[in-house]
Amino acid sequence: xxxxxxxxxxxxxxxxxxxxxxxxxxxxxxxxxxxxxxxxxxxxxxxxxxxxxxxxxxxxxxxxxxxxxxxxxxxxxxxxxxxxxxxxxxxxxxxxxxxxxxxxxxxxxxxxxxxxxxxxxxxxxxxxxxxxxxxxxxx
Numbered sequence: 763x764x765x766x767x768x769x770x771x772x773x774x775x776x777x778x779x780x781x782x783x784x785x786x787x788x789x790x791x792x793x794x795x796x797x798x799x800x801x802x803x804x805x806x807x808x809x810x811x812x813x814x815x816x817x818x819x820x821x822x823x824x825x826x827x828x829x830x831x832x833x834x835x836x837x838x839x840x841x842x843x844x845x846x847x848x849x850x851x852x853x854x855x856x857x858x859x860x861x862x863x864x865x866x867x868x869x870x871x872x873x874x875x876x877x878x879x880x881x882x883x884x885x886x887x888x889x890x891x892x893x894x895x896x897x898x899x900x901x
Contacts, residue, residue, distance in 0.1 A: 767779055775793065775794055776793070777791075778792070786801065787801070788800065788801060791837075793816070793848065797869065798867060799864060800837065800865065801862050801865075803862070805844075805859075805860040806844045807841060809841035811837065811862060814839050814840040815837075817830070817834050817838070818836065819836055835847060835848040846861065846862050850864055851863055851864035
């Protein structure tokens with residue numbers, strides 16, 4: 763299922779949007795010209811992961827030496843600071859710790875979406891009818 767998040771010109775580098783798709787809260791991040799999608803639920807204790815800070819990676823060649831490298835793709839949960847890679851959902855809190863679900867995000871031309879209803883405002887519908895004394899839904 764493809765869901766429109768926003769027009770590209772309204773989604774600037776550094777922006778994030780949180781959308782609900784199929785009952786799941788998903789954060790969509792723009793870092794430079796790349797887009798990332800990640801589940802908005804920290805596996806640690808269920809915190810609102812996508813409301814956390816995003817920062818670049820720290821690299822070190824030894825004790826007392828570090829530098830920040832690359833784009834800001836490390837997401838920290840606002841509750842306890844557990845960190846996850848925006849691209850893969852990998853956890854960095856120790857061996858065996860669960861990662862978080864990541865999603866592919868694409869930029870699609872409007873012509874490709876022509877004829878579709880706009881983004882997350884489309885409700886799935888089901889036929890409903892009455893059989894004798896019961897209301898029945900075909901799901």
